[in-house]
Amino acid sequence: MSLYTIGNRVVSIKRQTSFILDSTNAAATMSASRQPVVASCLQFTVGGGTTGSGTITISGTVDGSSASETLTFTKNGLQCSTKQFTAIDTNGITTTGLADEGTVPKIAAQAVGVDGTPQNNSYTLVSDRYAQFDYGGGPMGHSWEARNPGANATGGAAVLIPIEEVWSPRLGDLIDDDQGERWLVQGVEKKSDRFVPTHWEMIVSRYDA
Numbered sequence: 678m679s680l681y682t683i684g685n686r687v688v689s690i691k692r693q694t695s696f697i698l699d700s701t702n703a704a705a706t707m708s709a710s711r712q713p714v715v716a717s718c719l720q721f722t723v724g725g726g727t728t729g730s731g732t733i734t735i736s737g738t739v740d741g742s743s744a745s746e747t748l749t750f751t752k753n754g755l756q757c758s759t760k761q762f763t764a765i766d767t768n769g770i771t772t773t774g775l776a777d778e779g780t781v782p783k784i785a786a787q788a789v790g791v792d793g794t795p796q797n798n799s800y801t802l803v804s805d806r807y808a809q810f811d812y813g814g815g816p817m818g819h820s821w822e823a824r825n826p827g828a829n830a831t832g833g834a835a836v837l838i839p840i841e842e843v844w845s846p847r848l849g850d851l852i853d854d855d856q857g858e859r860w861l862v863q864g865v866e867k868k869s870d871r872f873v874p875t876h877w878e879m880i881v882s883r884y885d886a
Contacts, residue, residue: 688838689804691851695795697765698786703731703775707784709765714798716740716761717788721748723775726782729753731774733784737765750775753782757789799851802844808854809837836860836879840867846877851884859884 697719699710703726713719716739723729729752736745739760748756775782788796812834836852852860864880 686808686810687855688806688808688836689853690802690806690838690844690846691799691853692802692847693797693799693849693851695787695789695797696785697788697798698770698784700783700785702781703772703778703784705772705776706768707770707772708768709770709786711798711800712764713762713788713796715788715796716763717796718758718761718791719765720755720757720787720789720793722755722785722787723750723782724753724785725780726753726775727778727780729775729778729782731772731776731778733775734771735760735762735765736769736771737762739763757793761791802850803841806838808852810854811835811837833882834860834880836862836881837868837876838879839876840874846879852879852881 694711697709697711697713698707698721701707703723719735721733723731723733730750732747732749733756734745734747735758736743738744739762744760744762746758746760748758750756770786772784775784788798790796838846846862846865848862848865850862852862854860860881861884862879862881866878867874868876868878
């Protein structure tokens with residue numbers, strides 16, 4: 678029987694990330710993928726370019742006022758702002774030199790604390806999906822080999838959700854259900870029926886932020 682008909686919860690899947698700019702080809706003007714959740718230094722990585730030399734200017738808000746900072750790259754690598762931004766303007770990331778290289782580099786940016794600690798945000802991957810929650814075996818009743826060799830993932834429930842081409846779950850994702858509960862994904866396994874992938878099965882535990 679299809680999970681679409683036996684699903685006992687409606688869920689949204691969220692992903693935690695500290696990246697405010699997902700890896701993308703350098704362009705003269707770029708927009709942030711998402712905003713920092715707290716005042717954060719912005720750590721930019723330039724990679725894969727012919728030389729990776731050029732500048733990146735960030736325009737946004739610092740301490741409640743408009744501000745900008747320019748990072749200069751002499752080669753592919755990493756540079757971090759000294760200012761802590763709470764917001765980035767629309768089209769608030771501009772570059773010089775990088776987009777003109779023969780092999781255009783990719784640029785990514787991460788929100789970090791002054792000590793370099795990633796500042797995680799969460800964004801919605803998919804919403805309004807039917808899922809089957811299985812509590813069999815008690816609070817620690819589900820386990821399987823995790824992706825890291827020699828490790829096991831255990832949790833309070835198993836969540837089954839149909840496979841879709843547009844997304845796939847991973848460790849650390851959050852599941853919000855229609856009962857007002859939030860769950861942390863601790864293990865992921867793809868299930869098949871006669872070699873045809875049918876659904877994801879995830880080990881989860883209740884998440885307290």
